[in-house]
Amino acid sequence: MAHTPTAPAHAAGPTPVAEAVGIGKRFGATVALRDARIAVAPGESHALVGRNGAGKSTLVSLLTGLRRPDAGVLRFSGEPAPPVGDIDAWRTRVACVYQRSTIIPDLTVAENLFLNRQSSGSLQPIRWRQLRRRAEELLGEYGVDVDAAARARDLTVEQRQFVEIARALSFGARFIVLDEPTAKLDARGIGRLFDKLRDLQRQGVAFLYISHHLQEVYDLCTTVTVYRDATHILTAPVTEVGHRALVEAMTGDTAATAADATAVDPAAGHRAAGPDERPELLTVDGLTLPGVCHGLSLSVRSGEVVGLAGAAASGNVRVGEAVAGLHRAEEGRISVGGRAVRPGSVPSALAAGVGLVPEDRHLQGLVGNRSVAENATLTVTDQLGHFGTVLPSRTRVFARRMIRDLDIKTPGPATPVSALSGGNQQKVVVARALATDPRVLVAVRPTNGVDVKSKEFLLRRVREVADGGKAALIVSDELDDLRVCDRVVVMFHGRVVAEFAPGWRDEQVVAAMEGVGVTDHAAPGTDTDTDADTDADADADADAPGTDQDER
Numbered sequence: 001m002a003h004t005p006t007a008p009a010h011a012a013g014p015t016p017v018a019e020a021v022g023i024g025k026r027f028g029a030t031v032a033l034r035d036a037r038i039a040v041a042p043g044e045s046h047a048l049v050g051r052n053g054a055g056k057s058t059l060v061s062l063l064t065g066l067r068r069p070d071a072g073v074l075r076f077s078g079e080p081a082p083p084v085g086d087i088d089a090w091r092t093r094v095a096c097v098y099q100r101s102t103i104i105p106d107l108t109v110a111e112n113l114f115l116n117r118q119s120s121g122s123l124q125p126i127r128w129r130q131l132r133r134r135a136e137e138l139l140g141e142y143g144v145d146v147d148a149a150a151r152a153r154d155l156t157v158e159q160r161q162f163v164e165i166a167r168a169l170s171f172g173a174r175f176i177v178l179d180e181p182t183a184k185l186d187a188r189g190i191g192r193l194f195d196k197l198r199d200l201q202r203q204g205v206a207f208l209y210i211s212h213h214l215q216e217v218y219d220l221c222t223t224v225t226v227y228r229d230a231t232h233i234l235t236a237p238v239t240e241v242g243h244r245a246l247v248e249a250m251t252g253d254t255a256a257t258a259a260d261a262t263a264v265d266p267a268a269g270h271r272a273a274g275p276d277e278r279p280e281l282l283t284v285d286g287l288t289l290p291g292v293c294h295g296l297s298l299s300v301r302s303g304e305v306v307g308l309a310g311a312a313a314s315g316n317v318r319v320g321e322a323v324a325g326l327h328r329a330e331e332g333r334i335s336v337g338g339r340a341v342r343p344g345s346v347p348s349a350l351a352a353g354v355g356l357v358p359e360d361r362h363l364q365g366l367v368g369n370r371s372v373a374e375n376a377t378l379t380v381t382d383q384l385g386h387f388g389t390v391l392p393s394r395t396r397v398f399a400r401r402m403i404r405d406l407d408i409k410t411p412g413p414a415t416p417v418s419a420l421s422g423g424n425q426q427k428v429v430v431a432r433a434l435a436t437d438p439r440v441l442v443a444v445r446p447t448n449g450v451d452v453k454s455k456e457f458l459l460r461r462v463r464e465v466a467d468g469g470k471a472a473l474i475v476s477d478e479l480d481d482l483r484v485c486d487r488v489v490v491m492f493h494g495r496v497v498a499e500f501a502p503g504w505r506d507e508q509v510v511a512a513m514e515g516v517g518v519t520d521h522a523a524p525g526t527d528t529d530t531d532a533d534t535d536a537d538a539d540a541d542a543d544a545p546g547t548d549q550d551e552r
Contacts, residue, residue, distance in 0.1 A: 015078045017042045017175045017206045018063060018094060024071035025058050032058040034231045036072070038208075040175065045197060045207045047217040047238070050227035051250055051510065052477060056210055059227070060177055063208070065090035076175065095168030096177040103160045105153035110135035112152055113167050142166050143199060158189040162196060169205065177208045180312060182216060194220050212311035213493075214246060214514045226250055243516050244507075250514075251506045278302045279337075281471035282440045284323065287332035292318045293494040295332070300440065300471040305463060307485035308475045311513050314491040317359055320444050320475035324356035325349030336440050355438030357430055357446050359475075365429040366417050373399035373413035376431040402431040407457065423454030430458060434465070441465050444475040459484045477513060479506055 016039040023036040033055045040046045050056050061067045062074060065084055074081035082089035103112050110132045135148035144162040152160065161181060168176055178197075182190045197207060197220065209221055217224055218238055226234040226249040234241070234249045241249075282300040287293060292315040300306045310316035321327055323334055328344030335341060335352075342348035349356075358364035366375055376399050399413040406427040410420055417428055426446070433441060443462055447455040463484050466472045474481050482488050488500040490512040498512040 014041055016040055016075070017044075017077055018208070019075045020059065020063065020069075020072065021075075022072035023059070023062065023069050023074070025062065025067070025069050031230050033062075033069075036227065036230070036232050038225050038232070038235070040206050040208055041223075042174070042206055043201045043204050044223060045201060045209055045221045047209045047211070047221040047224040048227065049211070049214065049217060049224060049246070049250060050233075053229075054227040054250075055230040056227055058230075060096060060179065060208075060210070063177065064094055064096050091168075091171040091173060093173055094175045094177065095165075095171065095173045096179060097161060097164045097168065097181060098179045101157070101160050101164065103152045103155075103163060105151070107152055108148065109139075109146055109150050109152060109155070109163055110148040112163060113138060113148075113170065115167075138166055138170055139163075142169060143196065156189070158192060161193065165196075165200070169200075174204055175206045175208070177210070179210045180212065181209075182211065182213065182313075190216070212313065212514055214243065214511075214516055217246070218243075228252055243511070247507045247511045247514070247516060251510050253505060253507045278304070281337050282323065282473060283333070283335045284319070285333045285335075287319065287322065287334065288330045289315070289318055289322055289327055290330055292327075293491070296491075296494070296496065297332075298489055298496065300473055302469055302471060303466050304487070305466045305472040305474060305485045307482040307488040308473055308491065309477055309482055309488050309509060309513055310491035311477055313493060314477075314513070315494045316475050316477075316491045317444055319491070320442050320473060321356075321358075323349070323440070323473065324354050324442050326356075350436060353436075353439030355433035355436055355441045357433045357441070357443040359444040359448070361426055361429045361448075365432075366425060368418040369416060371414045372403065372408065372410050372417050372420070372428055375417045375428050376402045376413075377435060378432055398435070402435060406431045406434075406461070423450040426450050426454065426458060430461060434461075438465075439470050441470065441472045442475065443472065445478065445481070446474065446476070447478065447481055455480065479509065482509065 019039045021037050023033050024031075025033040036055060036059060038046070038048065038059065048056055048059070058067070062069050065082065065087070068084045076093040082093070104115070107115070113135045114131060132148045139146055139148060142162075142165070144159075144166050146155065146159050146163060152163070155163070165176060181193060201207070209217070211217065221238050224234075224236060224238050224241055224246065225232065226246065228250060229252075278301040280299045281302050284296065284298050287296045296315075296319060298306070298308070308316045308320060318327055322329055322343075323341070325341060325344060325346040325348055333340060334343070336349075336354060337352075339352045341352045341354065362368075367378075373395050377395050396413050402408070403410060403413065408420070408427045408431065409424050417425060420428070426448075430443075430446070433443075441462060446458050446462065450458065459481065462472050462474060466486075474485055476482060486502065488504060488509060489496055490498040490500070490509065492513065492515045497515075500509060500512075
């Protein structure tokens with residue numbers, strides 16, 4: 001089923017509260033948006049969906065005044081958008097409630113609602129009683145049942161979202177972008193949020209709703225817009241677009257849906273792709289991480305590459321990190337070759353034979369002011385000297401071997417790792433993970449922000465680890481990362497929902513990751529009032545700043 005781009009659904013209706021026409025945006029050589037468009041009507045809940053890299057995050061940054069488009073026009077209620085940098089003007093037109101709360105925990109609800117406007121003038125004292133009364137009136141106006149004097153840290157995730165929405169509306173905005181608002185809510189919390197959004201819609205407030213859970217699009221929204229490969233693909237009433245058609249529009253493929261996948265009982269772990277007597281090198285049994293997953297089980301055999309797929313709120317990244325000892329499990333067991341990994345212990349995971357390629361090389365993977373050699377050998381310093389000392393000569397020899405094996409383009413081992421390109425920095429991270437000759441390699445989004453050539457090289461290297469009799473777990477939502485896998489296990493909101501043998505089609509895996517056909521919003525027993533970081537951006541588009549756009 002091919003989709004022909006259509007005109008915005010409200011072109012002949014009332015003046016859109018927010019409208020983007022012919023929008024273009026580039027980051028260096030990367031085209032983040034190309035002739036993109038969207039129109040949101042007053043009082044409408046309008047869904048924006050698309051795969052990672054589709055351009056959703058870039059559009060949001062333009063609609064909220066964080067960036068200036070290279071081409072095209074932005075309008076609010078028929079008027080041109082304010083100049084970038086005029087914060088007060090933008091606040092009266094649009095607000096964004098992000099997955100990661102911007103509420104300051106140590107301040108009260110009233111202080112958060114009126115941050116930087118607590119008094120009538122910069123030299124006027126704050127009248128606290130009056131501030132609380134104003135806050136109570138504002139919360140009451142929008143039906144938010146929260147104590148204005150309560151500390152924000154004591155609120156539930158759901159209550160914090162309501163406070164953020166009320167704060168946005170207090171500036172006069174009647175258009176709010178909701179970016180993955182249900183990622184940390186259970187089914188009851190989602191129901192209450194949707195009830196509140198419907199109440200606000202009746203008051204004329206419009207929402208641009210971004211979510212990786214497609215069922216929510218059908219539950220809440222009246223119109224859906226699909227972006228793919230940085231451009232507009234489809235705008236249509238939700239009632240006229242079925243689940244299959246929506247997934248096809250997102251992926252560009254036409255075939256069967258996730259119903260063709262091998263269904264998996266979450267309590268039973270994965271189902272092997274076929275008879276295989278190779279030993280299990282990684283076993284995860286009944287893993288429970290608070291707020292992430294409950295009773296999750298999976299295994300990876302010798303010579304096997306398994307993909308652990310899932311969208312931002314699925315919990316797959318946290319599970320992969322837990323295997324490497326970064327998170328303490330509440331229940332369950334992780335073992336490598338029969339040797340138990342002590343929960344929450346990185347040294348124990350290293351000793352058991354786990355190597356980790358972390359999700360974010362800048363924050364988790366590299367020491368930027370240190371050399372290539374130092375970064376590549378951080379996990380093996382005990383092998384490079386005696387009595388706690390590290391011999392520079394041994395470090396250089398070891399590093400040269402890693403540079404050669406990983407084909408790292410660098411003037412030499414002493415070069416600061418910050419001077420390398422993104423692809424070569426990622427190779428240094430992989431080199432460090434392989435330096436211990438791990439029995440199990442856990443690679444979290446291993447090709448994030450690298451060029452095509454580096455991507456192919458890194459995935460081939462992961463494949464070689466398994467072909468050498470070891471095991472590899474690729475944790476990713478990037479389809480290209482998953483193609484190298486022997487099996488793909490899909491998580492959705494903390495539990496395994498599907499498994500695919502080789503030969504899967506893009507729309508099958510995407511449908512499973514997006515929760516098509518899945519009714520539960522959260523894993524049983526998860527603490528939905530947690531602030532556990534489940535994604536970094538909930539939409540890791542190729543347009544995110546600081547992700548080596550020149551190499552994408």
